[in-house]
Amino acid sequence: MMLPLLEMTYKELADAFTEQYKKGPALAKALYGEFFKNLNPKAWQAEEIQASPGLADRLREDLSFSPGKIVDEIHQDGLTKFVTELADGVRIESVILPLKTHQTVCISSQVGCRMGCRFCETGKLGLARNLTVEEIIGQVYTARRRYGRSIRNVVFMGMGEPFDNFENVIQAVRVMSDQRGLNIAQRHITLSTAGRIDGIEKLAALNIPNLNLTVSLNAPNDDLRGRLMPIHNTVSMVRLQQALRAYPLKKGNWLSIVYVLIPDVNNGPEHARQLADWLQPLRAKVNLIPFNPGKNAPFRAPHETEIDSFRRQLIARQIQVQKRAPRGRDLMAACGQLGSGIRQQGLN
Ligand code: SF4
Structure with a gap:
């Protein structure tokens, strides 16, 4: 065997x-x-x-041992994006983000993605297939070999919806957190979902208390979220909130809610108010991410004043907000932009 x-x-x-x-x-x-x-x-x-x-x-x-082979690598603004070609010729992207004391690797869970979020480059690829456990762990293993052992954080925010590939992603979490192996603490691993409620509930049932959960929300009401993220047409803000309220958060842990700020789309005062109301019963922090326009993007990037204004409106309603700088915008390795290079070349 x-x-x-x-x-x-x-x-x-x-x-x-x-x-x-x-x-x-x-x-x-x-x-x-x-x-x-x-x-x-x-x-x-x-x-x-x-x-x-x-x-x-x-x-x-x-x-x-077939984690794929790195076929392209781009460094810019402190970030490194690497492209891995897998055994069947398809390509995936991953990103190394250096922090003060260690590095984070942002990895993919699928080749492409079927969710079709309108602000996301990966969504434009469609889904080719799920990654195997070997291909998921291979990104972390290869990153450690090539970019150093200080890679201690893993975020599933690359290509794909992790809960669409639930079993492989969970096995990958088990392998990468094995203390006799890569030994990446579960509190240093983040799963990011577009809001698959069944996935949130399955994860809750597994009760892996230290794992971090991020929800890519991006809109505060059903109508707008359904237009930006087609997955939302099968769920609702109420059901999503219920699933997150029931999620077994460990004491001191917070949910992370990603909100990609898109000017003239989801940054109005009514959006800030609705978002704050929706967040009220949750122990959650908002990660505010300025939209990063790719080529032929349907939206523009927000100005600093627009970001600050939205942030202040949330803070005024006692919501905790982090603003992430759009490092890597030129590299096309910023949030929602993985896959853009692959798209220009074709999926494989
Ligand atoms: S934002 Fe995430 S879930 Fe949506 S299309 Fe992009 S990769 Fe898929």
Whole structure:
């Protein structure tokens, strides 16, 4: 049986090791550590494995490793966008965001996205397919190998709706947070959804208390949200609010609500008032993101005064607001813009 290490928690590998090689957990631990801690894809080279007669040869045959290959990389304004070509030739994008003490990697969960949000470049691609666990973890693994071990935060805000690929995303969270492997703390992992209520409820039922949940909201009422985000036509602001109220937030944790500010569309005083009212029963912070126009964008970017005005209106209603600077606008690696480079070249 092949062993795709990028898809496996330590426990799963240890079980397979016992079953397949009749070896104890010490050798599984050595293999897992060599692969994930030392970032060596040829993990059979670990000393302990080499010392076990015949084992290295079997593992050389059995370990599978195909995270894809980086085919393009653009650095700008401190950000790095890298494009990975997968085994079937399709391409995905990921972004490294350096912070003061560490780096965050923003990863994709699908090739394209079927949600069709009007302000999003990825949405224009449509959906090609879900990523496998190996392809999701592969982005983090490759990023650590290439850009350094200080990558300690992972956000699922690249291409795709994570809850459309629920099982693979959750297994990827388990693998990347395994302390014997990549050891990315669950409190440093964020899942971002366009508002799939069934996904929010499934995640709530799993009760992974430290995982961060972000909802990309972008509009404060059913009519406008339905026009900006077609997924909303199957839900409602009331149902979404109910699902978030029921979400088991750990003490001290907050939901994050992304609001892409689009001038003359969702930045009026009535929008600020409706948004504040909708947020009232939730323990949530608003992450205000200025719209980043791609090529042929249907909207323009907001001016600083428009952003500040909207922010002040929310703060006046006791809403906590963070404003994210649109770093990487030129790189097309800012929020909602992954996939633009791929679109220009065709999906693959
Ligand atoms: S904003 Fe997110 S959910 Fe909407 S189309 Fe883009 S990637 Fe998909």
